Amino acid sequence: MATAGTVRLSIFPLAGALLFPGLQLPLHIFEPRYRAMVSDALARDRRIAMIQPQAAVEGAPLFSVGCVGKIADVEALEDGRFNIVLEGLSRFRVLRELEVTTPFRQVEAQLLEDDADAVLSAIERASFEREARKFADAQGYAVDWDSVGRLDDMSLINGVSQIAPFDSAAKQALLEAPTLGERCELLVQLMQFFGRHDDDDGRVTLQ
Structure with missing residues (x-):
């Protein structure tokens, strides 16, 4: 960066x-x-x-x-x-x-x-998609996974970061992540955390 x-x-x-x-x-x-x-x-x-x-x-x-x-x-x-x-x-x-x-x-x-040409490794992409499927299933989201699979890494990670049902502090942390790989890693951690915590309002919090 x-x-x-x-x-x-x-x-x-x-x-x-x-x-x-x-x-x-x-x-x-x-x-x-x-x-x-x-x-x-x-x-x-x-x-x-x-x-x-x-x-x-x-x-x-x-x-x-x-x-x-x-x-x-x-x-x-x-x-x-x-x-x-x-x-x-x-x-x-x-x-x-x-x-x-x-x-x-x-x-x-x-x-x-930001590096417009940044890409994830095959392992990073597979790990993210695996966690995203678990997250979507747990929340009852209907996702067109074929369309997801055709997205480039930047569009996928930034897109999920923008629409994910996390609180303001969590989404701010995603925006501040300096690289695509670090944003991807944080998204995976947030989805895992969300899966283990059932807050009253259905939103994960870092506060």
Whole structure:
């Protein structure tokens, strides 16, 4: 993993809504400050940075790593709301939060360049798919395993990381994993942990 240049990012701090590079995240934008952020992004580079707050309170500190998304699709509603689809571009690390006059928060951040050509070993891929089948069976999920088998390693691991029913801390750990292999290993551990713990709300927790 390498680091690129420093950038200024408009952020959408939303607990539980993680975006991974190469994947899409649909969002309904209704708060005035985030409607303003979307309008600003559409007028500029169409980029919005998704990141989790560390607590569910206004102005809460942010986790250190998020993902920049580009607005790939937008529906502007008559009352000023938006339905958008963000396409994950790059993970980033927050360097500092900026003092701004905009209603939405902004940060100075460093883009993290993931290895787009990274692949799993045959053993890693087989171990992951075996654990994923056990996990899906235990949860009663219907999965098209033939389609899963045709996915490349990056799409598979990032895709499961984004949609898995883990809590915010667990998914943040997945986003922060520096390599594909480490993210895969953590996913396997989380699925194994989840299989041994039946929480009241059906979600695994690292907190």
